[in-house]
Amino acid sequence: MRLYATVAVSSFRRYATYRLATVAGVFTNTVFGFIVAYTFIALWSERPHLGGYDRDQALTFVWTSQALLAAACLIGGGFQVELQERIRSGDVAVDLYRxxxxxxxxxxxxxxxxxxxxxxxxxxxxxxxxxxxxLALPTSPLTWAAFLLSVLLGLLVGFALRYLVALCAFWLLDGSGVNTLQGLLCMFFSGSLLPLNVFPGAFGDIARALPWAALLQVPADVLLGRHHGATGIGAALAFQAVWAVLLLAAGRALQAAATRKVVVQGG
Amino acid sequence: MADHPLVRPLRRPAAGTRAYGLVAGMWIRSALAYRASFLMMAAGNFAATALDFVAIYLMFRHVDALGGFTLPEVALLYGTTSTSFGLTDLVLGNMDRVGRRVRDGTMDTLLVRPVPVLAHVAADRFALHRLGRLGQGLLLLVWSLSRVDVHWTPVTVLLVPLMLLSGSLIFAAVFVAGGAFQFRAGDASEVQNAFTYGGTTLLQYPPTVFAQDLVRGVTFVVPLAFVNWLPALRLLGRDDPLGLPGWADFASPAVALACCALAGLAWRAGLRGYRSTGS
Amino acid sequence: MPTTPAGPPATEAPLIELDGVEKVFHVRRRTGLLRRERREVRAVDGLTFRVPRGEMVGYIGPNGAGKSTTVKMLTGILVPSAGRLRVAGTDPSRERERLARRIGVVFGQRTTLWWDLPLRDSYGLVRRMYRIPERRYRENLERCVELLDLAALLDVPVRQLSLGQRMRGDIAAALLHDPEVLYLDEPTIGLDVVSKAKVRNVLRDVNAERGTTVLLTTHDLTDIEQLCKRVMVIDHGRLVYDGGLDGLLTAGGGERTLVVDLEREFPPIEDVPGARVVRVEGPRQWLAFAAGGSAAPLVAAVAERYPLVDLSVREPAIEDVIARMYADRPAA
Incomplete structure (x- = not known):
């Protein structure tokens, strides 16, 4: 356990060294936040209770989305290219024997x-x-705690998805195709372009059941207090947890298959 | 070299264009050699931008107008800015690598070549798959033009290509100025995205959606409003929210040239700074 | 201060001329959470030298001495802070693009080739970029392919080449347009023995056959010994030596080492004039002798008195020579 804590801390430090890049990223996130916020104001002034949000809730969703954008890799980013490069070069064999x-x-x-x-x-x-x-932010510390837990579960789901995609490089010559596909699905079905509760009809029902909903839509709804009571919040967190467990398990299975492949073929 | 004084000012653009063509041409050949990979990336590029519009389409499932604009009208705004931006992104999209080049020293390897360095930086790693974004913009532009109600006269007909070209040039100025900025602050290349990707996202929506101060900012400070808002409003027969005089709708080419001149100066200053301080 | 160049007397204007060239960098350093310190670094500090056409010059010095900065000024990448600098009669920083056609540059640490493209495509691009006539291009490419053994590598993307292969590819790219002067910044750093030999071979060839002027920065004294009659030493941005290699070793008070393997263990060799034993390990002994002198009489003297099995001569490390030279100079 201590080993993984060290890995996490050193990764945190690695990103913390790029101060100027961080400031630049904040600037860009903020600019986009303003642009999207005004379009949502226009939309919600036409339809005041669209998707069950009032105007302030819609705006809170916008800024929550900008806040989680980099952390949850909603519109790209993450480790998968680095891992795929290690798989392509064969360096991953070293990792597997660690x-x-x-x-x-x-x-x-x-x-x-x-x-x-x-x-x-x-x-x-x-x-x-x-x-x-x-914004329509909650005052109860319990809601904030539930939000942070929901963000963490969302990060687990996001990681699990990208790990699955990264491991495809063991079988595909060029991993960039699946990366792109995952990136597109994530951008759209996380709700980063438009909240999923605005998606119409059965399409919306499906979108809200997909794992990408766990990345932004569920944490944002927890923050907005849309899930009532312990059972409501519990159900939302359980939805994320189920996807996290399923996808992490799939990742383990794929990893085992990949390991066999490396052992048999020598990388 | 004894050039005719009228020929001299054209020398560098000509040399730059030739160098750009050489380098970009090689990357295009290389991209086409891996056709499957290229097609996949172009499709991804197309889809990524198309999803933007799907979101707008979904909004219009709930409303008839956004900021007083109908779906075909918003699509016209979307199509014009996406076409302009797509063209610029294709040609100059690699300008966000300047900071990285300064840091890893590859800027020096470009500076020993007998070609204008701006052309070389822009052309190196030319990404043909960015045609996807341009294609998506063009498709929407054609669709919207077939659906909006425009009083077509020779002037309005001419306004469309003029708007697209001026828009591309304004975005080009932003890309080049962003590149110049990276000579100073290499890590901050993402700031550029706020003006390039952020700019085109802004221009996809009607100006009536945004706060007046924001509209003023992108009219008078970073004149993105001249990319499509002002000329497109003229096409649609609408007044602009700032109440600018009518000729402003035709000012885009002049604004674009002024922006390019300023960006050129910024680039020269950035490059001079780099060459006098090194890395 | 620099002595007169040891090369042949120049009948025409020197190809490279520097007069009091300086390069000052302003470095900003974070000293606290918000505090920053601005510091001036004189990377090159009053450099004056001339290189006549056709000469092959070694340009050496410790890390951070100002070698790369000099090369960057000579190529026009960097603008000097002060002084006068001319290459082929022009100011490189003002005429950078035009001069680029007449010079070749090789950076040892990074390639000037296009990373994802096969060598052949890179060369084709160089041909068109430099407007090299087709016939000339083909002749030059053939010669480079032969001398640098590139035939099997032409269709390999640059990123897949080993360091030695990539360096050979880079040198060929720098020679295709018949440059009048070739700058090489550490061209043999990290290369295997075979690649090193090939690199030296081709440099010798272009210098002798084409009369190409070569300025070579290096850490490897063997490069200098095999290629350059003249060597310039720079330290802290100043020229501290300009002359022949022998003179450098004498001036630096450096010592070469003769390593002898005798048939069996002997007491330290003390009866050979001009040498002293610095180390003994079983039958192997290390004898230091003045770097300016020849090893031949020493070898003869040892062989006369002892049963000699094997021997080798070790050059002093460039850092040692320069460190000693610098230590000997009175503080400026």
């Missing part, structure tokens, strides 16, 4: 990165959003 689990190793690194980006690139845009628009 006395550490490959999946936990990369998970620790990804969580370290996400922790930094949540603090470095999440807090500032959220603060700007509060100052500029007066």
């Amino acid at each position: 006395p550490a689990d490959l999946q936990l190793w990369w998970l620790a690194g990804d969580l370290g990165r996400a922790a930094f980006e949540l603090l470095g690139r999440g807090v500032a845009p959220m603060t700007v959003g509060v100052l500029a628009f007066g």
Whole structure:
């Protein structure tokens, strides 16, 4: 356990060294926050209770989305290219013989990165959003605690998805195709372009049941207090947890198959 | 070299264009050699931008108008800015690598070549798959033009290509100025995205959606409003929210040239700074 | 201060001329959470030298001495802070693009080739970029392929080449347009013995056959010994030596080492004039002798008195020579 904590901490530090890049990222997130916020104001002034949100809730969703954008890799980013490069070059064989689990190793690194980006690139845009628009943020510390837990579960789901995609490089010559596909699905079905509760009809029902919903939509709804009572919040967190467990388990299975392939073919 | 004084100012653009063509041409050949990979990346590029519009389409499932604009009208705004931006992104999309090049020293390897360095930086690693974004913009532009109600006269017909070209040039100025900025602050290349990707996202929506101060900012400070808002509003027969005089709708080419001149100066200053301080 | 160049007397204007060239960098360093310190670094400090056409010059010095900065000024990448600098009669920083056609540059640490493209495509691009006539291009490419043994590598993307292969590819790229002067910044660093030999071979060839002027920065004294009659030493941005290699070793008070393997263990060899034993390990002994002198009489003297099995001569490390030279100089 201590090993993985070290990996996470060093990953956090690695991202923390790029101060100027972080400031630049915050600036860009904030600019996008403003643009999207105004389009949502226009949309919600036409349809005041669209998707069950009032205007302030819609704006809170916008800035939550900007705050989680980098941490949850909603529109790209993450470790998968790095891992695929190690798979392509054969360096992964070394990783597999290390006395550490490959999946936990990369998970620790990804969580370290996400922790930094949540603090470095999440807090500032959220603060700007509060100052500029007066958001509908909860006052109960319990809701905040539930939100953070939901964010963590979302990060686990996001990692699990990207880990599955990264491991495809064991079988595909060029991993960039699956990366792109995952990136597109994530961008759209996480709700980063438009909240999933605005998606119409059966399409919306499906979108809200997919794992990408766990990345942004569920944490945002927890923050907005849309799940009532312990059972409501519990159900939302359980939805995330089920996807996290399923996808992490799939990652383990794929990793085992990949390991056999490396052992048999020598990389 | 004894050039005719009228020929001299054209020398560098000509040399730059030739160098750009050489380098970009090689990357295009290389991209086409891996056709499957290229097609996949172009499709991904197309889809990534198309999903943006799907989101707008989904909004219009709930409302008839956004900021007073109908779906075909918003699609016209979307199509014009995406076409302009797509063209610029294709040609100059690699300008966000300047900071990285300064840091890893590859800027020096470009500076020993007998070609203008701006052309070389822009052309190196030319990414043909960015045609996807351009294609998506063009498709929407054609669709929207077939659906919006425009009083077509020779002037309005001419306004469309002029708007697209001026828009591309304004975005080009932003890309080049962003590249110049990276000579100073290499890690901050993402700031550029706020103006490039952020700019085109902004221009996809009607100006009536945004706060007046924001509209003023992108009219008078970073004149993105001239990319498509002002000329497109003229096409649609609408007034602009700032109440600018009518000729402003035709000012895009002049604004674009002024922006390019300023960006050129910024680039020269950035490059001079780099060459006098090194890395 | 620099002595007169040891090369042949120049009948025409020197190809490279530097007069009091300086390069000052302003470095900003974070000293606290918000505090920053601005510091001036004189990377090159009053450099004056001339290189006549056709000469092959070694340009050496410890890390951070100002070698790369000099090369960057000579190529026009960097603008000097002060002084006068001319290459082929022009100011490189003002005429950078035009001069680029007449010079070749090889950076040892990074390639000037296009990373994802096969060598052949890179060369084709160089041909068109430098407007090299087709026939000339083909002749030059053939010669480079032969001398640098590139035939099997032409269709390999640059990123897949080993360091030695990539360096050979880079040198060929720098020679295709018949440059009048070739700057090489550490071209043999990290290379295997075979690649090193090939690199030296081709440099010798272009210098002798084409009369190409070569300025070579290196850490490897063997490069200098095999290629350059003249060597310039730079330290802290100043020229501390300009002359022949022998002179450098004498001036530096450096010592070469003769390593002899005798048939069996002997007491330290003390009866050979001009040498002293610095180390003994079984039958192997290390004898230091003045770097300016020849090893031949020493070898003869040892062989006369002892049963000699094997021997080798070790050059002093460039850092040692320069460190000693610098230590000997009175503080400026």
